[in-house]
Amino acid sequence: MSTESVQNIFREVFGQNDLVIFPEMTARDVKDWDSFNHINLIMGLEDSFGVEFSTDEIASFSCVGDILDILKKKGVAI
Amino acid sequence: MSYKTVGDFEAILAKKAPFMSSSLGRLRDRYGDHWENGLNQTLEAVSGGDLEKLEQAVNGYVRFSLETEKLQRRFAKEGRYLLGSQRDAAKEVFEDPDYMFSTYLPGVLLLNYLWLHEYDHLCYFCDDFLSLIIKSDDRRFCDIGVGAGFYSRVALSVAPDVVGTGYDISNHALAFAHKQMEYFGFSDRWLGENRDVTFDAPDTKWPFIMSIQILHLLDDPVALLKGMRKMLVAGGKGFISVGVTAAEIDAIYVYNSLDEVKSHITEAGFTIIKEREDAAYAQRGNAPVPRLATFIVE
Numbered sequence: 001m002s003t004e005s006v007q008n009i010f011r012e013v014f015g016q017n018d019l020v021i022f023p024e025m026t027a028r029d030v031k032d033w034d035s036f037n038h039i040n041l042i043m044g045l046e047d048s049f050g051v052e053f054s055t056d057e058i059a060s061f062s063c064v065g066d067i068l069d070i071l072k073k074k075g076v077a078i
Numbered sequence: 079m080s081y082k083t084v085g086d087f088e089a090i091l092a093k094k095a096p097f098m099s100s101s102l103g104r105l106r107d108r109y110g111d112h113w114e115n116g117l118n119q120t121l122e123a124v125s126g127g128d129l130e131k132l133e134q135a136v137n138g139y140v141r142f143s144l145e146t147e148k149l150q151r152r153f154a155k156e157g158r159y160l161l162g163s164q165r166d167a168a169k170e171v172f173e174d175p176d177y178m179f180s181t182y183l184p185g186v187l188l189l190n191y192l193w194l195h196e197y198d199h200l201c202y203f204c205d206d207f208l209s210l211i212i213k214s215d216d217r218r219f220c221d222i223g224v225g226a227g228f229y230s231r232v233a234l235s236v237a238p239d240v241v242g243t244g245y246d247i248s249n250h251a252l253a254f255a256h257k258q259m260e261y262f263g264f265s266d267r268w269l270g271e272n273r274d275v276t277f278d279a280p281d282t283k284w285p286f287i288m289s290i291q292i293l294h295l296l297d298d299p300v301a302l303l304k305g306m307r308k309m310l311v312a313g314g315k316g317f318i319s320v321g322v323t324a325a326e327i328d329a330i331y332v333y334n335s336l337d338e339v340k341s342h343i344t345e346a347g348f349t350i351i352k353e354r355e356d357a358a359y360a361q362r363g364n365a366p367v368p369r370l371a372t373f374i375v376e
Contacts, residue, residue: 027097036359038097039147055145059137062096 002049002078006068009044013037023065049076079111081118083125083132090133095140101192109197117191120228123261124187135184139192142185146326153325154365159332160325164297167328172248182327183254187226195356199319199370202354203229203290207317207374208236211286217241220284220309222275222302223292227255233288234264243284244270279305288317291370293339294324294331303346315351316375318343324358324368336371348375 003021011019014030014037027033033041042058045051045067051074061067072078084102092099106114125132149160161167171182189196211217211233217240221230224244234240246252252270259265273280276298287310293299303318310316322333333339336355343350351374358368 027099033097034100035095035098035143035147036362039144039151042148043151055141055148058144058148059095059141062094 002071002076003068005048006045006064006071006078009041009048010064013040013044021064023063023068025064026062045071049074051076079115081114083121083127084114084118086129086132087117087121087136090129090136091140094133094136098140098143105192105194105197108194113191113197120187120191123258124184126261134180135188138181138184139188141181143189143192145181146185149325149327149329150368151365153323157332159329161328161330164295164330167295167330168247171328172250175250178248178250179254183226183251187228187258190228193358195358195368195370198356199372200232202356202372203288203317204232204236206352207286207288207315208233210315210374211240212236214285216285216311218284219243219286219288220282221245222287222289222306223247223295224255224270225251225290227251227258227270229288229290230255230268230270231258231262231264234259234267235262241267242269243282244268245273245275245280246270247272247274275305275309276302279308283309283311283314285311285314286316287314289319290317291319291321293318293342294321294333295328296331299331300342300345303342303348307347310376314376316348317372318348318375319370319372322355322369322371323366324370333371334366336369339371340373343373343375348373350375 007021010021011017014032042053046053049071057070068078088099088102124135153159161170171177190200191197217237219233219242221242221244224230224246230242230244234242244255249272252272255270259268287306289306296302320333320339321329340350353373356370361367
């Protein structure tokens with residue numbers, strides 16, 4: 001299931017095996033979610049789902065829900 | 079002391095890009111009032127107190143930062159920068175007004191206060207180079223590649239008789255820089271001109287020349303350095319800084335080490351008086367870290 005895949009990517013990037021994502025989750029909720037790890041997250045999502053995010057899209061991700069919405073728009077079954 | 083515009087900027091950043099907002103607190107703790115006052119002035123110059131314009135500046139800075147971070151990852155994989163030539167950079171970056179005003183110029187302006195190594199570079203410029211201008215009877219400087227006009231503006235701020243000339247190949251950059259000078263009341267002491275000094279060096283000579291993070295944007299950095307050497311009066315001083323393994327949208331020439339930069343500077347006939355290197359962050363794995371190599375020369 002794709003949401004689970006997204007969660008796994010979050011767990012890998014932030015090194016937290018018990019991390020549970022939710023749509024309203026932001027960087028304030030996750031330790032070490034800085035701009036460096038934001039790009040790690042983006043690249044993990046791009047590699048995993050075979051999509052590419054524009055700079056404007058990357059800049060628009062202020063919460064997990066934004067990421068899930070853009071993935072859906074790119075045809076990923078979330 | 080509270081700085082309202084920094085507070086507004088921080089609030090907008092926290093909403094738009096929460097993964098970036100913690101950096102302001104770290105910068106504030108590290109550098110204190112001097113940093114915050116400078117950032118506040120710069121934000122006010124960009125926004126004029128208008129929250130919508132401030133939000134646009136935040137958006138531009140966020141886009142620029144993320145784009146640069148992504149380009150750095152690409153460079154780590156491929157070992158080369160995105161664009162292959164100055165001609166490409168002119169077409170893709172400098173001649174695109176939408177990109178320049180919405181992203182590039184806000185980005186290169188605000189990073190001076192928001193990226194640790196860039197603020198350290200600014201402090202070095204003020205402490206070790208502007209101090210030379212203050213001691214001099216001839217307080218004229220030439221700024222080659224003015225970008226957002228930030229370093230020209232800082233130089234003009236140290237004394238009321240400092241005067242500057244700025245050259246850039248982008249009319250959009252010059253327009254942005256002029257607005258900055260107007261805001262700070264420096265328009266009558268600064269002349270900005272569209273000129274490619276590599277091919278069209280002016281006859282004038284200056285006691286102080288600066289080239290802030292330009293050489294790695296060129297096809298032939300040595301050619302510019304040789305031109306700059308001719309623009310310096312005998313006994314004059316230069317401030318030259320360069321990106322090393324630092325991917326930016328307009329980066330062309332890959333410098334892999336401080337020594338590579340030094341060899342170009344000395345090839346052009348300069349003597350290096352002082353040097354330093356500032357890394358953007360601590361080494362992470364094997365990926366190259368963006369660095370700033372800075373030199374005071376004569």
